[in-house]
Amino acid sequence: MRQRPVIGIPTQTLQSIDRIPEDLPASWVMNQRYFLACTSVGAIPWMVPLLENDPETLRGIYERLDGVFIAGGVDVDPASYGAERHQLCGRTDLARDYVELMFARWALEDGKPVMGVCRGQQVINVAAGGTLVQDCAELFPGAIKHDYFPGAGWARDHLAHEIRIAPGSRLQAALGDTAMVNSMHHQAIDRLGDGLAATAWAPDGLVEALEGTREGQFLVGVQWHPEMLIDSDAGTRKLFEDFIEAANQFHDANSLAFA
Ligand SMILES: N[C@@H](CCC(=O)NCCCC(=O)O)C(=O)O
Numbered sequence: 001m002r003q004r005p006v007i008g009i010p011t012q013t014l015q016s017i018d019r020i021p022e023d024l025p026a027s028w029v030m031n032q033r034y035f036l037a038c039t040s041v042g043a044i045p046w047m048v049p050l051l052e053n054d055p056e057t058l059r060g061i062y063e064r065l066d067g068v069f070i071a072g073g074v075d076v077d078p079a080s081y082g083a084e085r086h087q088l089c090g091r092t093d094l095a096r097d098y099v100e101l102m103f104a105r106w107a108l109e110d111g112k113p114v115m116g117v118c119r120g121q122q123v124i125n126v127a128a129g130g131t132l133v134q135d136c137a138e139l140f141p142g143a144i145k146h147d148y149f150p151g152a153g154w155a156r157d158h159l160a161h162e163i164r165i166a167p168g169s170r171l172q173a174a175l176g177d178t179a180m181v182n183s184m185h186h187q188a189i190d191r192l193g194d195g196l197a198a199t200a201w202a203p204d205g206l207v208e209a210l211e212g213t214r215e216g217q218f219l220v221g222v223q224w225h226p227e228m229l230i231d232s233d234a235g236t237r238k239l240f241e242d243f244i245e246a247a248n249q250f251h252d253a254n255s256l257a258f259a
Contacts, residue, residue: 005044052098111216136186161180166198226239
């Protein structure tokens with residue numbers, strides 16, 4: 001029987017989240033939805049601690065993974081893409097930036113499958129040398145509303161706008177030419193990183209998905225939240241299944257290489 005692939009999901013610092021009481025112990029946490037999406041398509045999700053002072057242990061964890069999933073969350077520190085902090089840039093989590101950028105760069109180098117959601121797409125772009133728009137409403141000309149945040153009363157599965165998907169992309173194979181997506185972000189892709197191609201756009205032209213151009217690697221980032229749609233949308237489930245299948249293949253290819 002085939003082994004279930006192991007997918008690493010870096011956590012976030014509890015105290016980086018708004019309104020967390022200061023007297024709670026320093027903790028690393030992550031939204032359950034990402035783990036449930038992975039198990040529902042057959043993967044074993046593995047929470048990755050933010051051991052920012054221990055790259056050796058992080059490398060040990062990374063090497064045991066068949067794929068990396070980079071989840072949604074707070075803004076990426078603009079210093080990591082060489083920009084001054086804009087006043088509308090929100091809360092950041094330096095330990096998370098460190099671990100996620102390192103895992104994304106290692107995976108880009110190794111061809112290990114990567115899927116990124118919302119902040120995760122932004123992290124992939126920064127890891128590949130790209131930059132971010134620090135606030136779409138203020139800094140992206142003609143921007144439609146993208147910040148349907150739960151804190152303002154929007155449901156996490158609220159379908160906010162359509163996206164147009166590039167022909168021939170992995171995304172098109174799963175979702176088709178267009179799709180309706182939920183939207184919980186205020187930042188976005190600005191300059192694309194090396195080896196990446198935009199594969200979906202919002203009606204205002206904002207990049208809604210990117211993929212790696214390296215032959216054979218599954219490297220997909222999306223600006224929306226498919227983990228909230230996996231139970232209601234067959235195309236979204238297919239996208240997760242494709243990621244897990246790529247992780248399976250990576251596992252098989254690498255165990256054969258070391259056999
Ligand atoms: N900070 C970035 C990324 C947005 C993001 O990942 N949002 C996640 C919200 C998830 C939730 O509350 O369920 C930006 O705003 O662009």
